[in-house]
Amino acid sequence: xxxxxxxxxxxxxxxxxxxxxxxxxxxxxxxxxxxxxxxxxxxxxxxxxxxxxxxxxxxxxxxxxxxxxxxxxxxxxxxxxxxxxxxxxxxxxxxxxxxxxxxxxxxxxxxxxxxxxxxxxxxxx
Numbered sequence: 175x176x177x178x179x180x181x182x183x184x185x186x187x188x189x190x191x192x193x194x195x196x197x198x199x200x201x202x203x204x205x206x207x208x209x210x211x212x213x214x215x216x217x218x219x220x221x222x223x224x225x226x227x228x229x230x231x232x233x234x235x236x237x238x239x240x241x242x243x244x245x246x247x248x249x250x251x252x253x254x255x256x257x258x259x260x261x262x263x264x265x266x267x268x269x270x271x272x273x274x275x276x277x278x279x280x281x282x283x284x285x286x287x288x289x290x291x292x293x294x295x296x297x298x299x
Contacts, residue, residue: 177221182210186218187227187242196231196239196257196266231257231266233289243268255286260294267294 177183185208190197197205202215219240222228231239243255256273259266266289273290277283 177225181208182214183218183221185210186215187222190228190240190242196241196268198237198239202240231289232287233259233266234291239266241266241268257289258294259289259291260297261291262293262297265294 185206186202189202189206193205199212199215199219202219203210203212206215219228219230222240223230228240228242231241233239256269257266258269269290273288275288
């Protein structure tokens with residue numbers, strides 16, 4: 175179903191696209207350039223996730239982050255890849271390469287939510 179575009183949706187999507195990294199609801203609320211309430215931001219983010227425009231990342235502390243995946247190709251499923259959280263700059267990003275894992279025989283993976291934690295390239299140098 176085609177959803178209508180609103181200034182709120184446009185502002186949230188533009189912010190996430192220009193950020194080029196995952197953002198928490200709080201960060202979106204602090205950086206959005208229009209007047210928009212918390213509930214509307216949550217509704218917009220959930221719709222974007224349903225529509226495949228944005229994917230949700232749940233960090234090891236339980237906090238949710240949202241990202242427009244710049245590194246995903248159209249053949250990959252946006253929710254089925256690994257992310258990396260830097261302990262220095264607190265950035266969460268989609269990993270640009272596949273991370274391989276295996277599960278015991280008889281198991282079938284439907285979804286992956288994995289955040290690797292460490293120091294990113296920028297903070298390591």
